Amino acid sequence: MTLKEIIEILDATVITPLGDEALNVDIRSACSADLMSAVLYYHTPDSLLITGLTQAHVIRTAEIAGIKTIVFVLGKKPDIYSIELAEEKKISLLSTSLCMYTASGRLFQAGLPGCLYK
Amino acid sequence: MPINIDKEIEGSFQIIGGNFVNAGEASTQLKLLLSKLGVDEDIIRRTAIATFEAEMNVIIYAAAGRMHYHITPRGISIKVDDMGPGIEDIELAMQEGYSTAPDWVREMGWGAGMGLPNMKKNSDIFKIDSVVGEGTTIEMVINFP
Ligand SMILES: Nc1ncnc2c1ncn2[C@@H]1O[C@H](COP(=O)(O)OP(=O)(O)OP(=O)(O)O)[C@@H](O)[C@H]1O
Ligand SMILES: [Mg+2]
Numbered sequence: 001m002t003l004k005e006i007i008e009i010l011d012a013t014v015i016t017p018l019g020d021e022a023l024n025v026d027i028r029s030a031c032s033a034d035l036m037s038a039v040l041y042y043h044t045p046d047s048l049l050i051t052g053l054t055q056a057h058v059i060r061t062a063e064i065a066g067i068k069t070i071v072f073v074l075g076k077k078p079d080i081y082s083i084e085l086a087e088e089k090k091i092s093l094l095s096t097s098l099c100m101y102t103a104s105g106r107l108f109q110a111g112l113p114g115c116l117y118k
Numbered sequence: 119m120p121i122n123i124d125k126e127i128e129g130s131f132q133i134i135g136g137n138f139v140n141a142g143e144a145s146t147q148l149k150l151l152l153s154k155l156g157v158d159e160d161i162i163r164r165t166a167i168a169t170f171e172a173e174m175n176v177i178i179y180a181a182a183g184r185m186h187y188h189i190t191p192r193g194i195s196i197k198v199d200d201m202g203p204g205i206e207d208i209e210l211a212m213q214e215g216y217s218t219a220p221d222w223v224r225e226m227g228w229g230a231g232m233g234l235p236n237m238k239k240n241s242d243i244f245k246i247d248s249v250v251g252e253g254t255t256i257e258m259v260i261n262f263p
Contacts, residue, residue, distance in 0.1 A: 034227055035227055035228075035229070035230040035232070036174075036227040036228055036230075037171065037228065037230040037231075037232035037233050037236055038230050038232060040167050040170070040171065040232070040236055041232050041235075041236050041239070045163065051227075053226070053227045055138070055226060055227070056138075056139060056141075057138060057141045057142055057174075057226070057227070058227060060141060060142030060143075060146065060170070061142070061170070061227075063142075063146060063149075064142065064145060064146070064149070064163075064166045064167055064170045065163075065167065066163055081139070
């Protein structure tokens with residue numbers, strides 16, 4: 001599923017500027033979590049992270065895990081420091097007004113599977 | 119890309135307890151260095167996860183600490199030691215889901231009780247040593263394929 005499709009499915013707003021390349025990135029799985037160690041334990045690299053936390057260390061967790069796209073739920077938006085950090089690390093940030101359950105459900109229904117436990 | 123390590127490389131980072139804004143900086147720097155050396159992606163990811171978890175524990179639980187790395191043609195050795203409260207029951211702390219993280223730490227997304235298991239899972243050799251009232255030392259080795 002492309003990032004462009006994900007944005008449409010979630011009615012998401014784009015926080016970091018996205019070029020064509022980023023919009024056409026193929027995302028194969030997603031992981032919904034508010035616990036960073038769970039992300040680090042269960043993630044698959046290149047998956048989408050759906051979370052309600054917006055602090056800078058969430059961006060760093062994504063970087064460490066090799067996650068390149070984050071969707072913040074409930075309309076949350078990170079502060080400018082986190083946005084700059086994400087841009088520097090080439091991590092795309094989106095925000096949706098949906099809750100975590102609905103956002104995950106919509107993507108799953110559209111065919112995006114969960115991360116595989118490795 | 120072949121691994122470009124003909125001599126051993128050593129270095130260390132200071133970690134300051136409670137400094138959440140820069141949390142992950144040490145692990146990120148090490149990750150960058152390994153990328154520059156052309157180390158295998160999977161090894162980099164495992165090292166990054168293991169060091170990041172160790173770094174976060176120092177930031178959350180200790181006053182200060184240090185991460186020391188030693189890269190050889192065979193692999194990466196990491197030692198993270200801190201001046202902190204220490205761990206009373208290491209066996210318990212190693213269990214998945216065990217955490218003493220206070221609420222404010224949980225609100226930041228830490229405290230799943232998965233950090234130490236994550237370090238063990240991602241390293242080939244994992245050792246933990248702790249003295250209550252003095253501090254904790256984690257030693258990890260990740261071998262190159
Ligand atoms: N460096 C340390 N100093 C003192 N206590 C520690 C240290 N590292 C871990 N502990 C203790 O061991 C427990 C388990 O640590 P672990 O990293 O596995 O989980 P956590 O930090 O509680 O949660 P998570 O890592 O999933 O965010 C901690 O809650 C804490 O009580
Ligand atoms: Mg931890």
